[in-house]
Amino acid sequence: MRATVIHAPRDIRVEDVPTPHLSSGRDAIVRVVAACVCGSDLWPYRGVTPTESAHRIGHEFVGVVESIGDDVALVSPGDFVIAPFYVCDNTCANCRNGVSTSCLNGGWWGSEDREGGFADGGQGEFVRVPLADGTLTVVEGPVADSEIPGLLTLSDVMGTGHHAAVSAGVQPGDAVAVVGDGAVGLCAIIAAHRLGATTIIAMSRHPERQALAREFGATHVVSERGDEGVERVRELTGGIGADRVLECVGTKESMDQALRSTRPGGMVGYVGVPNGGPELPVQAMFGRNVGVNGGVAPVRGYIAELLPDVRSGKIMPGKVFDLVLPLEEAPEAYAAMDERRATKVMLKLGL
Amino acid sequence: MRATVIHAPRDIRVEDVPTPHLSSGRDAIVRVVAACVCGSDLWPYRGVTPTESAHRIGHEFVGVVESIGDDVALVSPGDFVIAPFYVCDNTCANCRNGVSTSCLNGGWWGSEDREGGFADGGQGEFVRVPLADGTLTVVEGPVADSEIPGLLTLSDVMGTGHHAAVSAGVQPGDAVAVVGDGAVGLCAIIAAHRLGATTIIAMSRHPERQALAREFGATHVVSERGDEGVERVRELTGGIGADRVLECVGTKESMDQALRSTRPGGMVGYVGVPNGGPELPVQAMFGRNVGVNGGVAPVRGYIAELLPDVRSGKIMPGKVFDLVLPLEEAPEAYAAMDERRATKVMLKLGL
Numbered sequence: 001m002r003a004t005v006i007h008a009p010r011d012i013r014v015e016d017v018p019t020p021h022l023s024s025g026r027d028a029i030v031r032v033v034a035a036c037v038c039g040s041d042l043w044p045y046r047g048v049t050p051t052e053s054a055h056r057i058g059h060e061f062v063g064v065v066e067s068i069g070d071d072v073a074l075v076s077p078g079d080f081v082i083a084p085f086y087v088c089d090n091t092c093a094n095c096r097n098g099v100s101t102s103c104l105n106g107g108w109w110g111s112e113d114r115e116g117g118f119a120d121g122g123q124g125e126f127v128r129v130p131l132a133d134g135t136l137t138v139v140e141g142p143v144a145d146s147e148i149p150g151l152l153t154l155s156d157v158m159g160t161g162h163h164a165a166v167s168a169g170v171q172p173g174d175a176v177a178v179v180g181d182g183a184v185g186l187c188a189i190i191a192a193h194r195l196g197a198t199t200i201i202a203m204s205r206h207p208e209r210q211a212l213a214r215e216f217g218a219t220h221v222v223s224e225r226g227d228e229g230v231e232r233v234r235e236l237t238g239g240i241g242a243d244r245v246l247e248c249v250g251t252k253e254s255m256d257q258a259l260r261s262t263r264p265g266g267m268v269g270y271v272g273v274p275n276g277g278p279e280l281p282v283q284a285m286f287g288r289n290v291g292v293n294g295g296v297a298p299v300r301g302y303i304a305e306l307l308p309d310v311r312s313g314k315i316m317p318g319k320v321f322d323l324v325l326p327l328e329e330a331p332e333a334y335a336a337m338d339e340r341r342a343t344k345v346m347l348k349l350g351l
Numbered sequence: 352m353r354a355t356v357i358h359a360p361r362d363i364r365v366e367d368v369p370t371p372h373l374s375s376g377r378d379a380i381v382r383v384v385a386a387c388v389c390g391s392d393l394w395p396y397r398g399v400t401p402t403e404s405a406h407r408i409g410h411e412f413v414g415v416v417e418s419i420g421d422d423v424a425l426v427s428p429g430d431f432v433i434a435p436f437y438v439c440d441n442t443c444a445n446c447r448n449g450v451s452t453s454c455l456n457g458g459w460w461g462s463e464d465r466e467g468g469f470a471d472g473g474q475g476e477f478v479r480v481p482l483a484d485g486t487l488t489v490v491e492g493p494v495a496d497s498e499i500p501g502l503l504t505l506s507d508v509m510g511t512g513h514h515a516a517v518s519a520g521v522q523p524g525d526a527v528a529v530v531g532d533g534a535v536g537l538c539a540i541i542a543a544h545r546l547g548a549t550t551i552i553a554m555s556r557h558p559e560r561q562a563l564a565r566e567f568g569a570t571h572v573v574s575e576r577g578d579e580g581v582e583r584v585r586e587l588t589g590g591i592g593a594d595r596v597l598e599c600v601g602t603k604e605s606m607d608q609a610l611r612s613t614r615p616g617g618m619v620g621y622v623g624v625p626n627g628g629p630e631l632p633v634q635a636m637f638g639r640n641v642g643v644n645g646g647v648a649p650v651r652g653y654i655a656e657l658l659p660d661v662r663s664g665k666i667m668p669g670k671v672f673d674l675v676l677p678l679e680e681a682p683e684a685y686a687a688m689d690e691r692r693a694t695k696v697m698l699k700l701g702l
Contacts, residue, residue, distance in 0.1 A: 093591050094615050099640050102615030104591075167642065240444050255633070264445050264453030267644065274637050279630035282606070286625050286646040289450050291518065292633075293618065293642030 003124025004330040004347075007054040009047035010338075012331045017056070020128035023117035025071035028132035030081060034148050035061040035123045035347045036321070037333050038085070038156060039182050040273050045334050048275060058123025059085040059109040060155040062148065064351075065136075066126070074133040080143045081136040082307075083129060084300040085109065085156045087119060090134030100300040105131065123330055123347055137303045139311075145351055149318025150310040152346060153187065158306060158317040159299025160271045161187025161248065165195055166302075167294035168244035168269025172196030175237045178218075179258045180248030181209040183320040183344040184271060186216055188246040190315050193217025197244070201236055203229060203257070209343060212319060225257060233261040241266060247294075250275045262290045270294040321346045354475025355681040355698075358405040360398035361689075363682045368407070371479035374468035376422035379483035381432060385499050386412040386474045386698045387672070388684050389436070389507060390533050391624050396685050399626060409474025410436040410460040411506040413499065415702075416487075417477070425484040431494045432487040433658075434480060435651040436460065436507045438470060441485035451651040456482065474681055474698055488654045490662075496702055500669025501661040503697060504538065509657060509668040510650025511622045512538025512599065516546055517653075518645035519595035519620025523547030526588045529569075530609045531599030532560040534671040534695040535622060537567055539597040541666050544568025548595070552587055554580060554608070560694060563670060576608060584612040592617060598645075601626045613641045621645040672697045 001019040006012055020029055035058055043049045044057070065079045075081060088095055088103035095103050107113045110121035113130035120127040129135055139151060153159075161184050170176055176197040178188050181204035192200050193216065201220045202213035210221045222232045234241055241263035247255055250272025258268045259281070271294050280292055309315045323342035325333050326349070333345040352370040357363055371380055386409055394400045395408070416430045426432060439446055439454035446454050458464050461472035464481035471478040480486055490502060504510075512535050521527055527548040529539045532555035543551050544567065552571045553564035561572045573583045585592055592614035598606055601623025609619045610632070622645050631643055660666045674693035676684050677700075684696040 093589055097591075097614065097616050099614075099616035102639055167640075238444055240448075263448065263450075265448050265450035265649075270637070274633045280633050280636075280643070282625045282631050282643075285631075285643070286621070288453055289518075289646035289649070291642060291644030292631070292636070293644065295637040295640035295642075298616075298640070 001125040002327060003121060004057055005054050006044055006051055006057045008051055010045060012045065012334045014328050014330050017124065020118065020120055020126050022067060022069050023128070024115045024130070025069040026131055026133065027117065028068045028072055028075055028129045028136065029066040030063040030083065030127045030129050031066050032061050032063040032122065032125060032127060032349050033351055034152050034349060036152060037337050037345050039184065041334070042338055043275065045338060056110040056121035056124070058121035060152065061122035061127060062152050062155060063127065068132060072132045075136050075138055080139045080141055082139060082151055082154050082303055083122070083127070083136055084159070087113065087130050087135050088300055089131045090300060095134070098298060098301050100298045101296045123327070125327070125349065135300070137300070139307070143351070147311065148348070149321045149346060150316065153317040153320065154299065154303050154306060154310065156299060157183040157320060157344065158187045158190070158310070159302040160184045160297040162191040162302050162306060163297035163299065164188045164246040164248060164269040164271040164294055165191035166269070168246055168267045170195040170197050170244050173198050174243040175199035176244045176246060177201040177203060177233050177242040177261050178246045178248060179203050179254050179261070180272060181206060181213060182248065185248035186212055186320050186343070187317050188248050189213050189216040189218050190317055192246065194309065194315055199236065201233055201242065229257055230260045237263065240264065244269060248272050255280070259285065259290055264288045264290070267291040267293055271297050320344045324348050352476040353678060354472060355408055356405050357395055357402055357408045359402055361396060363396065363685045365679050365681050368475065371469065371471055371477050373418060373420050374479070375466045375481070376420040377482055377484065378468065379419045379423055379426060379480045379487065380417040381414040381434070381478045381480050382417050383412050383414040383473065383476055383478060383700050384702055385503050385700060387503055388688050388696050390535065392685070393689055394626065396689060407461040407472035407475070409472035411503065412473035412478060413503050413506060414478065419483060423483045426487050426489055431490045431492055433490060433502055433505050433654055434473070434478070434487055435510070438464065438481050438486050439651055440482045441651060446485070449649060449652050451649045452647045474678070476678070476700065486651070488651070490658070494702070498662065500672045500697060501667065504668040504671065505650065505654050505657060505661065507650060508534040508671060508695065509538045509541070509661070510653040511535045511648040513542040513653050513657060514648035514650065515539045515597035515599060515620040515622040515645055516542035517620070519597055519618045521546045521548050521595050524549050525594040526550035527595045527597065528552040528554060528584050528593040528612050529597045529599060530554050530605050530612070531623060532557060532564060533599065536599035537563055537671050537694070538668050539599050540564050540567040540569050541668055543597065545660065545666060550587065552584055552593065580608055581611045588614065591615065595620060599623050606631070610636065610641055615639045615641070618642040618644055622648050671695045675699050
């Protein structure tokens with residue numbers, strides 16, 4: 001089959017790789033309908049994180065189940081399924097606590113699973129899915145082609161934006177600022193709006209993303225950064241800062257912006273993967289009682305809550321996809337996101 | 352009047368200082384009934400934080416109102432009052448948000464207030480209290496001598512322990528670990544028990560404090576630290592770590608212990624004043640979804656909730672005082688706490 005492989009920074013190729021096969025009783029083979037490129041995929045692409053040797057890449061996909069192992073009970077061949085960006089059993093203590101990203105038996109796409117099989121990367125024609133009952137969520141058919149973008153966001157960005165809002169403790173009536181106008185930041189705006197925030201400040205400098213932010217529920221746009229950005233947020237929040245700030249970038253600068261834009265006693269919900277390990281300034285947090293909560297988003301557990309709103313059109317996170325390409329053009333998908341010509345690129349293989 | 356002055360590390364003196372007088376319409380003069388030494392007072396005592404020049408010290412006291420300014424409406428001469436460890440108006444936006452330690456008009460004992468008057472330090476015979484209506488909480492009389500220790504803990508340590516538990520989000524049924532067996536840590540155990548935690552792990556190496564911890568509600572005591580301490584907490588919590596960990600020390604080591612003892616998706620509530628500015632390891636927090644929330648405790652806002660339980664004897668935080676001395680022996684009070692001969696020392700002046 002064909003799948004995407006990263007060889008080195010800026011060297012993404014679509015190649016022939018072994019077609020996966022069932023290797024345990026609990027796995028499934030899924031034919032990929034659509035996949036996408038994640039902001040975090042850009043880190044090895046840009047060389048921010050090293051690529052020691054060529055390996056498969058990708059971790060967001062939806063598809064149709066082709067075959068299942070003998071011990072799989074909850075998904076069947078022909079089912080349309082959403083995969084989160086990780087593997088989980090959905091039954092261990094951490095999964096039951098809502099933290100399926102810390103599943104005691106889980107794993108990550110593009111690597112060996114715990115039983116010695118390979119879990120493909122998602123940006124390819126097929127994927128072997130370990131722990132299929134836990135990992136996959138079935139979408140009741142029929143699924144229309146027009147639904148695919150929205151469903152695909154539940155594999156990562158919509159659930160991740162929601163996790164930022166949940167981690168920050170967004171409540172009805174809150175003033176929320178969102179740092180980051182990528183796909184996750186835009187989905188965090190949707191989430192804050194959905195949870196009842198009444199002031200939603202999008203921190204964005206890109207006109208197209210500002211427009212989408214407003215469409216998703218942002219009440220204000222702040223294009224300034226640094227001290228000026230903090231000051232603008234304070235002006236919009238009675239002089240004290242936002243109740244909740246959603247940090248959706250992952251750099252030292254963005255976290256600093258988030259912490260300083262939060263009012264005393266407020267909370268930063270963060271989902272931007274910390275890039276290079278910025279550390280948190282605990283003394284500044286302590287003095288103002290600004291908390292930090294979040295992390296790698298356990299999106300598997302959010303699908304059941306968000307799916308009805310996506311299918312009904314109440315929320316439309318699929319709009320974050322502003323470029324759709326065939327699998328063979330994965331290199332261009334990476335380039336378009338790297339160069340910020342696209343917010344989020346879908347690789348579409350078809351229903 | 353007589354009051355405590357720090358001149359240099361380990362040089363605490365009780366000296367004659369000017370008796371305070373009313374200097375604005377909103378202040379009050381309080382005759383101190385009892386004061387105490389805070390763990391944070393030990394930092395200048397030990398030279399961890401510098402003492403540039405001799406200055407008044409102390410910030411926890413209860414007393415009786417002597418006189419009030421013309422604009423004071425909520426306290427009257429003769430009232431028994433509890434002062435939190437800071438000054439606040441209890442009406443500004445931050446106070447209304449429950450963060451009176453960030454009061455827009457507030458201040459700190461032992462320093463000038465915003466109207467140019469001096470707010471005494473508490474470890475003395477009298478204190479000028481700025482913003483008396485906001486700062487002071489009246490305790491309905493009569494107040495018995497035996498009640499003084501419990502009431503005095505509401506000026507800081509009991510409210511601070513409670514803040515750790517509230518910031519961590521302690522819920523009924525939670526497994527909670529408490530790092531630190533000083534007065535605040537012991538009060539955090541009371542708070543966790545009061546909020547319904549069913550497993551409460553006290554991390555302590557001192558037999559007397561272990562005994563008090565158990566009396567306050569600890570179900571387990573862990574004397575190990577570092578990797579072994581983390582392992583012991585995990586053994587007691589189904590292998591995954593505590594739902595909530597209350598960090599009541601403020602060192603890099605104690606925060607590390609707290610973060611690593613927390614289960615994925617759990618929260619550290621921290622109230623230990625960060626000593627020397629340890630920074631938080633955000634990548635480790637991110638991967639496990641361990642949040643950090645807390646800070647300088649807004650105890651003023653907790654007095655109304657905690658006072659009835661203190662007066663009824665439902666909680667007995669006054670037991671943290673294991674040494675009572677007259678004001679003139681303040682130097683010995685500091686030495687006893689510094690040398691860990693006492694957990695918490697009360698300076699008693701009398702009703």
